[in-house]
Amino acid sequence: MSFKSMIQDMKDEFGSISRKGFRSRSHRVVQDCTVTIDALRQSCWANMPPELLRDVLMRIEESDSDWRPRKNVVACAGVCRSWREIMKEIVKTPEVSGKLTFPISLKQPGPRDKLVQCFIRRNRSSQTYHLFLNLNEVANDDGKFLLAARKCKRPTYTDYIISLNAEVASRGSSTYIGKLRSNFLGTKFTVYDAQPSNAGAKVSKCRSTRFVGMKQVSPRIPTGNYPVAHISYELNVLGARGPRRMLCIMDAIPASSIEPGGLAPTQTEFVPVNVDSFPSLHFFRSKSTRVDNFSSGPLPSPKDEVLTLKNKAPRWHEQLQCWCLNFNGRVTVASVKNFQLVASLGDGAGQENENVILQFGKVGEDLFTMDYQYPISAFQAFAICLSSFDTKIACE
Template identity: 30%
Template sequence: MTVAQDTEKPTALLNASVPLEEVAQFRVARTRLQGNNIVYDLLAENNGAMDSAAGLWNMRAIKTSSLAKPTYDIFPRNDNSSSSLRTSYSAPVGRVVSNALGTEFSILACPSNDTVEWTEVCIVLYKINILGRHGPRKMTAVIRAVNESGQHFVDSTGDASVSLAEKYHRLARRNVMTDESGSIIVLENKLPKWNTNSRSYTLDFHGRVTVSSSKNFQLINLDDDEYVVVQFGKVGDDTYSLDFRFPMSPVMAFGIVLTSLVRKLACA
């Protein structure tokens, strides 16, 4: 990504939206450690290969809570080791909090290095689908709107203190998915189509995804289903590809991916 790189302020860098005309490409690697610990690493790509040397963009997610309310903290990572829970930074730049069923997630960001003040920037909702009986997963992501410069929309309607979940449910109750105030953006996963030859549900990932998985997804704006905002899918036993574009930030995109990867009790 050709963004001004401020190595002294990784928090602001990783929470900044991708420039309008760019597509960020990453790999996500899952590492199983002793004691049933799992860490997820976001690694910048270089010509389609993992490139841990581009450390400004790399991050690591570590589970930090109990089963009752699973939480993953996201840290900057500028080392080349995937065999340890340790990172070079003590403070997280992002956080993903789940409900007990794994159907509702809140993604929090800390937009400044100077203070630890969490801001909810995205929620992800999964439709309950035990054992996958109702077909492929259905997910919705609701994010705070940003302008072309990547600055968050200032809500002038008096609803600035209203949560993303409440704003979304207000729209859902009216059976509309376009927010008239422009303060939120609603994204939904592009539904895969049934392929009679392979007898499976398929999406066109344009060669970026090579292994079928219920965790694979493409997030789109319903007003333009050709504009894929986030694309994620499996390429190996413990490796996934991740592409994202404006208005996503690295922290937000990684957080959405974590919601797909973690264990869910009420969604296959």
């Protein structure tokens, strides 16, 4: 190799090094400028006068009563931390406002004075069920998605995995919030919450207790099986006792909640907990497991009665020759799945409250309405309605 060619190769090498260094330095400068601009924008939004910011956000929240424009409220809560904290203070629970806004609203009791109108769409091929909020009282084909459930058939039981995500519904997902489990005959069901609905909730001993979001570094949400309701269907092998008879025992809700001024536990937020504070799964199975500052409202003590719901007895219509219930136009197709739940007074005389807490009925081939109110939540109501879809060998 000649001396001239060696010099040329060295020039080319130094040139490539210098160009790479220039590009890397210029990239750092552009990146630093971008970070600075983002920080300035963040500080501009975050450093607005609190009085002015609160007034603006209150006007936005009050003007958006329905869900199509209500997405602006959620968007404002996602701007920055200060906006989010103010929005959490302004937006009231469904019990007070009658509105479903943030995901936590699905775990909170519904309004006291009216039924929240929803509908469920069933997909037979994928064995999934999607819960939507009615945007209007006329059509059910366009709603706000709330929850999804997927049926998992096992040899001796059936699980309905309930998720906040319409596409992903599994216990390993960070959107998993609970499940419904049936026995072999489909006559008894248990509703499990992934997180305790009150500070005194105890986790059930189950092999499916696990951490959600294991791929995340931190924080992680400890999920367990906290039983919040038990549903039982009366045996009716020969069909001689008429329509289905069901009973729901709400473990997390005191019976006094349906009385004037009564309160039901209200979960305030999804609590992320660092895995370091939970050294082993044995901690979850301890009888002393408690989560502080998790909910508001009195909790049912061992001496207090829990809320018991029973299906409202239908009447026989002589002209139509069928059993009938007054759904106020919300149900149009006769089905064994249709029901209305009212509170049992528990005085030993079999009396029941006339106020319908949950009603469920068929309006199409794979379309069902679901209306609920205080003291149960959308999650609890959805799980109860899912029990009506399950095959019942000994109930009809």
